Amino acid sequence: MRDTPPGLNGRSATSPPDDNNAGDVLIETGWMDETDADDRDFLPAESGEDDDLMDEDYDDGDFHDAEESLSNATIDFEVLAGDDDGEDESDEHGAQPIRISREQIMQLLGHAGLRRIFADHTSGRRAQVDDDEDSETDNTGYGGLCARRKRKGRKAFEKPPSAEGRKLIASGTFGANERPLDSYTRKKKLAYRLIHRELGLGCSGRQRLRNNIISQSLIPSSKADTIIHYDARCYSGQFSNDGNFFFSCAQDFKVRMYDTSNPYKWKYYKTVDYPFGQWTITDASLSPDNKFLAYSSIRNVVCLAPTDPSDNSDPHLLDFSSSGFRDRRGFHAHRYFGIWSLRFSGDGREIVAGTGDRSVYVYDIEQRKSILRIPGHDDDVNAVCYGDPNSPHILYSGSDDTTIKVWDRRSMGDGKCAGVFLGHTEGITYVDSKGDGRYVLSNGKDQTAKLWDLRNMMSAHDAHNIDINAYTTGFEYRTSSYDETEYRPHPHDRSLVTFRGHSILKTLIRCHFSPPGSTDSRYVYSGSYDGSVHIWNMDATLAGKVDVLNATRNSRPRNADLLAETYDFIGRNGGQWQTCVRDASWHPNAPVIAATSWNGWGTSLGTCTVHTWNDGVEEDEGEPAMGQRVNAELKHDPVLYGSTERRPASLFRRSRRRMADDDDL
Known part of the structure; x- marks a missing residue:
C-alpha cells in the first residue's frame, strides 16, 4: 500500500488544513x-x-x-x-x-x-x-x-490454437499458405498436389508456392529407417547447414561423423575423442565450411578437430580461460569452469560459449584467446547462439536464472545487455535463432517452449527492477517430475507463442526451428523425456510426433556390462526399456529427422535414429529394410538382433534371413 493516496499531491495525513478553502x-x-x-x-x-x-x-x-x-x-x-x-x-x-x-x-x-x-x-x-x-x-x-x-496449474495454460501464432502463419513468415484454385474444398492429398505441379498450372509464383506446400507437408514418421546403437548415452547430433554432414556426441567422450550427402544412405566418416573430458561431451558445433568440429565438456577447454577422414592428428585445444582481460570487478576470469553450449559464428572465425561461471565467452580462433567475457547472468548459462549467421554482433544466452538475454557487442560499454526476454518460470535449457535476426525459440524446465520476437524484448533497465527469483520455484528437473498444479504464469511474459506437451526432465533437452528448405520454416520441434520428437505448428497445435521409444523398444539385448551408472537405478526402472530424446535435427533439404537419445534398459545406452517421411506406411519395399540395427560405424551387427524379448515370428525370420545374406557377402 502507498503511504500517500494518488491525487493528494504529496500532502500527508498530518499536514495543516488550508484555511482559505471555505467549505472544504x-x-x-x-x-x-x-x-x-x-x-x-x-x-x-x-x-x-x-x-x-x-x-x-x-x-x-x-x-x-x-x-x-x-x-x-x-x-x-x-x-x-x-x-x-x-x-x-x-x-x-x-x-x-x-x-x-x-x-x-x-x-x-x-x-x-x-x-x-x-x-x-x-x-x-x-x-x-x-x-x-x-x-x-x-x-x-x-x-x-x-x-x-x-490462475494456476493447467487452468493457466494458454489453449491452442494461439491467436498470435495464427497471425504468424497467415503472414507467410513461417511457411506457405494455400491459395484457392478450384471448388475442390476437401483436404488435398499429396497425389492431387503432384498432378497440379506436373501439369504446370498457374504462374511461376503459384508453382513455387505449390512446391513449398508439398515439402512442408512431408513430416517424417515414427518408424525408424535406421537405428544406430551406441554403448553410451547420446547427448546431441546435428546436420550441417548443407545437409552433407552429421555428427553425434556421446557420453563416452567420442564424436562420430557421418557423410549424409545422400540422406537415405549414410556413410561412416571418422571418430574423434575428447582426451580428458568430465562426465560427458556437452555440445559440438560444425564450422560453416564443414572443415572443423568444435566440441566441449564440463571443462574450460574446447577441442577443435579436423573433419577430414585422412587427417588423424590430435585436436587443437582452445583454452577459453586464457583471455588476459579483467571483468568489471577487477578480477581475472575464473580459471576453471565447464562449458555447456557453444556455436561457431557465421564466418567461422569465432566461437561463442555459455559456461558454468554464469558467463558468455567469445573466443577468437586466429588469436587463440577469448576476446570477450560477459558475466551477465545469475546462474549457469546453458545455451548460447548467434542471432544472425551473417553478423557476429548479436548474441543470445539462456540461463538457469530463467532469463534469455540479448547482447549487442557494438554497444556494451556499460556491460549491459540490449534486452531481456522474461516468461519462463524455470531455467532455460536451450535457445535457437531462426537466423533472421528477429525470432528466437527457447526450451525451459517449466515444460514449455516459447517463441520470441526481438522487437518485443524488455529493456535492461525495466528488467533490472523485476525480481526474477519471485517467479520461480527452482525446480530440480534431474531428480523429480514437474507438478503442473503448481504452475503459475509469469506476469511479465512477453513471448508470442507457448508450446506444450513435451517433457523436459533429467537433462538439457533441445528445441529448434524447422529448416526453410525441407519444411519452408513451418514448424518448431523439440526432444522430450517421453521418448518422442514433438513437432508443432506456429499456432501451438501439434503437427506431428516421432515416437522414438516405440521405434527402438527392445532393439538390443540386455547386457549387464553395459548398464552404466544412471539416474534410473536398476532396481527401479532398469528392468524396462526407456527413451529420452535429448536432441533432434531436421535435414535441410529432405524430409528426414535424426534423433539422438538416451536409450535402452534404464536409459543407460544411446541411439541415433533416422526417420523419414513414408506417408504413414509402416513397411516399404526399399532396401535396406526399415528398422535395420547397426553399430556406431554403421556396420550390421547380428548381436543387436539377439534380444531376449519375444518378437513376432515373421520379424525373427526376416532378421535371420538378413543375417544370412550378410554372411554371404
Whole structure:
C-alpha cells in the first residue's frame, strides 16, 4: 500500500488544513476504540457470496485484490464551513480534521480503484465474480472489466490454437499458405498436389508456392529407417547447414561423423575423442565450411578437430580461460569452469560459449584467446547462439536464472545487455535463432517452449527492477517430475507463442526451428523425456510426433556390462526399456529427422535414429529394410538382433534371413 493516496499531491495525513478553502471536504481521523469500530458502517456480504469468491483457484499464495475487500465499504464525507476565527474543530478524542479541496477530491475519485469502489456503492450493487472458469475477466459493476484472479496449474495454460501464432502463419513468415484454385474444398492429398505441379498450372509464383506446400507437408514418421546403437548415452547430433554432414556426441567422450550427402544412405566418416573430458561431451558445433568440429565438456577447454577422414592428428585445444582481460570487478576470469553450449559464428572465425561461471565467452580462433567475457547472468548459462549467421554482433544466452538475454557487442560499454526476454518460470535449457535476426525459440524446465520476437524484448533497465527469483520455484528437473498444479504464469511474459506437451526432465533437452528448405520454416520441434520428437505448428497445435521409444523398444539385448551408472537405478526402472530424446535435427533439404537419445534398459545406452517421411506406411519395399540395427560405424551387427524379448515370428525370420545374406557377402 502507498503511504500517500494518488491525487493528494504529496500532502500527508498530518499536514495543516488550508484555511482559505471555505467549505472544504472534511475527513475526520483518529484512533478507533471498540465502540468506533462497531459504529463503522459496513455493507454485509450476502449469504454464500464469500464462498463464490473463494473458488477452487484461490489459495493463500494467490494474488489478493484489495479493491475487492473494500468494494462493500462506506466512506462518509462531511462538508464543514470554515469558522470566522479560522480555527478548526476537534473531535472528542482531540484528533485534528484534515481538509481536502474539491479539486483534490475529484482527483482522488479519478483513481481507477477508488472510482470502482464508489461506483459500486452509489449504484447499490457490488461487483459480481464471474463464475465461468474459462473467463479471464470479471464484471466490475462500473461498466468495465478488470483482471480475474491469477490462475494456476493447467487452468493457466494458454489453449491452442494461439491467436498470435495464427497471425504468424497467415503472414507467410513461417511457411506457405494455400491459395484457392478450384471448388475442390476437401483436404488435398499429396497425389492431387503432384498432378497440379506436373501439369504446370498457374504462374511461376503459384508453382513455387505449390512446391513449398508439398515439402512442408512431408513430416517424417515414427518408424525408424535406421537405428544406430551406441554403448553410451547420446547427448546431441546435428546436420550441417548443407545437409552433407552429421555428427553425434556421446557420453563416452567420442564424436562420430557421418557423410549424409545422400540422406537415405549414410556413410561412416571418422571418430574423434575428447582426451580428458568430465562426465560427458556437452555440445559440438560444425564450422560453416564443414572443415572443423568444435566440441566441449564440463571443462574450460574446447577441442577443435579436423573433419577430414585422412587427417588423424590430435585436436587443437582452445583454452577459453586464457583471455588476459579483467571483468568489471577487477578480477581475472575464473580459471576453471565447464562449458555447456557453444556455436561457431557465421564466418567461422569465432566461437561463442555459455559456461558454468554464469558467463558468455567469445573466443577468437586466429588469436587463440577469448576476446570477450560477459558475466551477465545469475546462474549457469546453458545455451548460447548467434542471432544472425551473417553478423557476429548479436548474441543470445539462456540461463538457469530463467532469463534469455540479448547482447549487442557494438554497444556494451556499460556491460549491459540490449534486452531481456522474461516468461519462463524455470531455467532455460536451450535457445535457437531462426537466423533472421528477429525470432528466437527457447526450451525451459517449466515444460514449455516459447517463441520470441526481438522487437518485443524488455529493456535492461525495466528488467533490472523485476525480481526474477519471485517467479520461480527452482525446480530440480534431474531428480523429480514437474507438478503442473503448481504452475503459475509469469506476469511479465512477453513471448508470442507457448508450446506444450513435451517433457523436459533429467537433462538439457533441445528445441529448434524447422529448416526453410525441407519444411519452408513451418514448424518448431523439440526432444522430450517421453521418448518422442514433438513437432508443432506456429499456432501451438501439434503437427506431428516421432515416437522414438516405440521405434527402438527392445532393439538390443540386455547386457549387464553395459548398464552404466544412471539416474534410473536398476532396481527401479532398469528392468524396462526407456527413451529420452535429448536432441533432434531436421535435414535441410529432405524430409528426414535424426534423433539422438538416451536409450535402452534404464536409459543407460544411446541411439541415433533416422526417420523419414513414408506417408504413414509402416513397411516399404526399399532396401535396406526399415528398422535395420547397426553399430556406431554403421556396420550390421547380428548381436543387436539377439534380444531376449519375444518378437513376432515373421520379424525373427526376416532378421535371420538378413543375417544370412550378410554372411554371404
